[in-house]
Amino acid sequence: MQRIAIYPGSFDPVTNGHIDIAKRGSKLFDHIIVAILHNPGKQSLFTLQERLEMLEESMSGINSIEFDTFDGLLVDYARKRNATALLRGMRAVSDFEYEFQLALMNRKLNRKIETVFLMTGLRWIFTSSSIIKEAARFGGDVSDMVPAGVNRRIQAKYGF
Numbered sequence: 001m002q003r004i005a006i007y008p009g010s011f012d013p014v015t016n017g018h019i020d021i022a023k024r025g026s027k028l029f030d031h032i033i034v035a036i037l038h039n040p041g042k043q044s045l046f047t048l049q050e051r052l053e054m055l056e057e058s059m060s061g062i063n064s065i066e067f068d069t070f071d072g073l074l075v076d077y078a079r080k081r082n083a084t085a086l087l088r089g090m091r092a093v094s095d096f097e098y099e100f101q102l103a104l105m106n107r108k109l110n111r112k113i114e115t116v117f118l119m120t121g122l123r124w125i126f127t128s129s130s131i132i133k134e135a136a137r138f139g140g141d142v143s144d145m146v147p148a149g150v151n152r153r154i155q156a157k158y159g160f
C-alpha cells in the first residue's frame with residue numbers, strides 16, 4: 001500500500017520554507033498531495049488559481065508530488081484521497097501551540113490519520129508567507145525567501 005501524505009496550507013504564497021518541507025517529506029512518503037485550503041472567508045493576496053500555479057512552478061521537480069485544493073475538513077479530504085498522514089512544518093516555539101491544537105483536533109476527528117511534523121530548515125526559521133507579504137508590501141527585498149517567479153508575482157501585486 002502506498003504511503004500518501006497531504007501537505008495542507010494556505011500557500012499565499014509558497015515560500016522556500018514550504019519547498020524545503022515538501023522536498024524532505026517526499027523522502028518519507030510514496031506520494032505527497034500539496035493541498036491549498038479554499039477558504040473564501042479569509043482574505044488572500046493571491047487567488048486559488050495563482051497559488052496553484054506558483055506551487056506547480058516551484059515544486060513540480062519533486063518526486064511523486066501533486067497539487068490540489070480542498071474545502072471543508074482536512075481529515076475528510078485526507079480520507080477521500082486515501083492519505084494516512086498530514087505533513088506540517090514547524091518553525092519556532094510560536095508555531096507549537098497552534099500546530100498542537102490542529103493536530104489534536106484532527107486526531108480526534110479521525111484517529112487513523114497521523115500528523116507528521118518536520119522541523120523547518122534553519123535557514124527558513126523566520127520565513128512565513130505573512131511576514132514576506134508585510135515586508136514586500138512596503139518595498140522590502142524578500143528575493144532570498146521565495147522562488148524567483150513568486151518574487152516577481154509579489155512585486156507585480158504590490159505595483160513595484
Ligand code: PNS
Pocket residue numbers: 008009010011037072073074075102105106
Ligand atoms: O498554512 P496555514 O494557513 O497554516 O494552513 C492551515 C490549514 C489549511 C492546515 C488549516 O486551517 C486547515 O486544515 N483547515 C481546514 C479545516 C480543518 O480541517 N481544520 C482543522 C480541524 S478544526
